Amino acid sequence: MLALRLARGAHPVVHLRRALVTVASAGTGFLLLCALGHALAHPYAPAGSALRLAWCAVPLATTVYFAVAVARTDPGTRPRPGLAAIGLGPGRLMAVSAVTTALSTTLGSMLALLFFLHLRGDLTGLPFDGHAADVLAADRHLPVPATLTLLALVPATASVTTALSLRPRGRRPEDAGRTADGPKAVWRRGRGTREKDPAHPGGTDGRQAGQRDHGEDPDSSGAPARARRGSTGSHALSEALALCSSGTSAPWTGTVPDPEQDPYRSTAPQPAPGGLPWGVAVLAAGLAVEMYASRYGTAPGLALPGGSAGGPAGVLGGWVLTALGLILAGPGLTHLCGQVLQAVRPGALRLLAGRVLQEEARRIGRPLGVVCAVASGTYAMATVYSGARPHVGPLTTLGALLVTGCAVLTLATAALEARNARAETTAALLRLGAPATALRAVALLRAGALFAVFGPLTWTVAELAATPLTP
Amino acid sequence: MVAPPDNDVLWARGLTHAHDGSPALHSVSLGVRDGEILAVSGPRGSGKTTLLRCLSGQLLPQEGEVWFNSTPVHTMGPLTRERLRRDRFGWIDPEPALVPELTAWENVALPLMLRGFGRRAAKTAALEWLQRLDVGGCARKRPYALLHSERQRVVVARALVGSPTVLFADEPTAPLHRAERGHVLRTLTAAARSHGITVVLATHDPETAALADRTVSLLDGRRVRTVHLPQPAETEGRAACSLSV
Structure with a gap:
């Protein structure tokens, strides 16, 4: 509900961006359904249908990429003092982002289904009724599980990727030498001076963070846990690419990810990307x-x-x-x-x-x-x-x-x-x-x-x- | 429209402004003499920042007039006010708002470069000012590598480098500790006096106001002669504890 309320009160431009995500999701969903239609129409030529389905991966990838980019820019779900004041930290906001993304992409999938059924001739009353009935195998019954699976592909991928790329990252307080002021303060510190901190209008907090994060030894155990929202390239793939290209630290080994990769703390200069x-x-x-x-x-x-x-x-x-x-x-x-x-x-x-x-x-x-x-x-x-x-x-x-x-x-x-x-x-x-x-x-x-x-x-x-x- | 007195470099009459309906200033009039350091004091929320923004032409007051050197500021277009701010005014934020990508000297030289000075001249002037404010050693560092007080001094240098006619300082020392606060303020006032720069200094700190030639007090958006806030009484609502328990 919170996601809906936050989504409702947004600026028209933000709504436009979400609508574009919906359109992209609808297009991809429609392509996926068309692959299904081809498979129904040509039951004895599965290779062609599989190939069509495989080609759908490209629009799917770009749609997810776009959805994640929009979710990252969404002002409604950025950490902000107004929500932090009532205890909505980056963790909950990540969930809100994922739900918002799921909403817009699911809407797109529904649109795709409607259009598909309409072109098959299952729904009537509009122009182009059953225009592609022969191509989309209108004479055959549409398998519901397959349709739902294909339609759920875009929303599921997009929201999971959004959640993954926006998850608050950083070590837990117990790993980080137990900072005195708990995870929320740690999170604020991680954000640095970029965001106005209501508790520290002077921004001294960010200064400390900058100092520690960019000191000689960022991986020392005394360093505060660092929470990051999103990676640099705006999605998980880009992070994987960045990891491949730098070839240094891997996130799954438990080391702290590169502080330089956080785009929200631009107080310190970022090193040249090595890709x-x-x-x-x-x-x-x-x-x-x-x-x-x-x-x-x-x-x-x-x-x-x-x-x-x-x-x-x-x-x-x-x-x-x-x-x-x-x-x-x-x-x-x-x-x-x-x-x-x-x-x-x-x-x-x-x-x-x-x-x-x-x-x-x-x-x-x-x-x-x-x-x-x-x-x-x-x-x-x-x-x-x-x-x-x-x-x-x-x-x-x-x-x-x-x-x-x-x-x-x-x-x-x-x-x-x-x-x-x-x-x-x-x-x-x-x-x-x-x-x-x-x-x-x-x-x-x-x-x-x-x-x-x-x-x-x-x-x-x-x-x-x-x-x-x-x- | 009444022409302002000649000896006032900045003169405001009946300034009234509200931020989206919330009243900020109500009929504030004041004159700033040439070369003086004027403190605008008052507690938080008393309209100091709004007054400074109105005086410096960043904000058009809803009512009232602002005159700078016998020129009306309140009738200027946005572009003219922008040029006025660039050429004649300096501004210091409560937080050191430096451009994070530029080094300290580039930050200081930026106003000069924006005015069209050559790079070499701007650099020389910037380095001189950084030396004068005791942060010459930080000239090649970026803001992230500086201490907070050093950053604030860089901001002061940036405001002074263009030799403005009037320098507006909005709580320039609020985030600093007391020792650094005194140091930054003294360097600021000394530099302003030696260069004949008029300073309008917003502060809620009586010690800071003591460095000024004159103090104007604001309370709840109005100008008052003296601020007599009632002393906080005993903690309200708590039952008096009795010793006989």
């Missing part, structure tokens, strides 16, 4: 695999749903590796952008733009990498389809739209999150009399720098990835 070499290596490997695989011409092909055959499996593997490389390289490249931007004798504009970009590299870079990966994939697909096989099925179009939309919206959400996180500093700058135009110019400069680096990179990767596919 760039890995990203470049994976990218190069992906391109190499693709080239190598395409030498054998049309080997046993993996068909893209939509009626047309795609490239061979090796080429697809190459694509996946390329996308992974772009995602891994995103934060590092963003950091590099910032570094270059503020490099040689910067004025106020370049200084602010560059340093902020360096600081926000993790938050912005990962979704940016995803957008680049999706863009290069889309470009390659467009090249393929504009060539010998001009026919694109409606479901493929829907899937592509879903993936692109989710990636772009996630990037926008991450940018919004970064802006919210910096709101206090911006307000302080405005109090100083910094012109609003200058701040806007700083933001434009950042966006321009990112575009100047990532645009050509994406284009190059897309061209290279599309080369073996063009006849």
Whole structure:
């Protein structure tokens, strides 16, 4: 109920974001149901249906990614003094976030089911009644368990991922040498000076946290338990990627996770994200695999749903590796952008733009990498389809739209999150009399720098990835 | 509209403001003379911050006038007020609101760079001010690595570096311990006096107010001559304990 009440009183923009999650979830649910419809219509060709189902993983992943990003930005479920005062800590708020996400995604699934039934002709009274009845096997009975399982996939994945990525992390007080003031105070400390602390308006608490967290030995037993809300790349996958790329500490061994990975404590500078070499290596490997695989011409092909055959499996593997490389390289490249931007004798504009970009590299870079990966994939697909096989099925179009939309919206959400996180500093700058135009110019400069680096990179990767596919 | 007296650098008449209906200021008038240090004192919630924000042009009062050097501030557009704040006013927050990504000297040099000064000139001025305020050694550190009092001194340097005509300090020493508080305040007032900068200092601390030339007292959003708050009586509602038990 609390989740509903908090959700109801939100700003229209927040409602819009949730509605977009609902739409994305509806689209993915519809694709999943269409795979089911295909299986019903072709009971003796399970391979094709399984392939369709497997292809649904891509929209599913981007939908979940977007849902988690929206949940992280949701102001209704961020830890805040008003709720902390009545004892709602990060643990309960995580549950509230998960429930809110589950609500919007379930709503989407219901919409998908309605639309699906409507297209099958089970529901009547609207245009396009039973328009796809033959394709979706309207003459056969729809199996309820299968439908429910497929429809529950998006809500379950999204809310579990949200809960996992927003769970309060850190050692328990007994592990942390029993700090005197209990878990709640510890949590506040973990948040640092970013959030206004009602009990300590001076922010001395955050100062202490900064000192201890970034002292010489962050893992010493005297360090306070550190609760973190969310990881840098806004979902569990990104954390796994970050762990892979840094290759240092593993969360399951019981050591304290890297304090540098908390985007909500920006008092201390974050070290440069280390994924760039890995990203470049994976990218190069992906391109190499693709080239190598395409030498054998049309080997046993993996068909893209939509009626047309795609490239061979090796080429697809190459694509996946390329996308992974772009995602891994995103934060590092963003950091590099910032570094270059503020490099040689910067004025106020370049200084602010560059340093902020360096600081926000993790938050912005990962979704940016995803957008680049999706863009290069889309470009390659467009090249393929504009060539010998001009026919694109409606479901493929829907899937592509879903993936692109989710990636772009996630990037926008991450940018919004970064802006919210910096709101206090911006307000302080405005109090100083910094012109609003200058701040806007700083933001434009950042966006321009990112575009100047990532645009050509994406284009190059897309061209290279599309080369073996063009006849 | 009555033109203000000539010797007042800042002059306000009948300032009235409410934050979304909650009254903050009610008909406050005051004049700030050139080069003086004026303390605005009063307990928390008495409207000090709102008064300072109205005087510095961050907030337009709902009623009343603000004049700066015989120029009306309350009729200016937002852009003009912004330029006025940038060029003629300095502002110190109760909490050291530094830009966390910049080093101490870059933070101090930022107002100058925003005004269009060259990097070298801004850096020289910033380093000088940091030296003057005894935090020259922290120039290359980022705010997270500084002590709270050091940060507050960096903020003071940032407010003073542009040689403002009027410096607004809103409880500049509230989060500090007493020893540091005295030190920061003395450096602030000394620097202001030696450079002829007018200071409007909001404080709830009588000791801090004692450093000022003149004190204006606020209570519940009104200007009062002296603040005589009733002494808290015996704990209310508790039955008097009897010794004969």
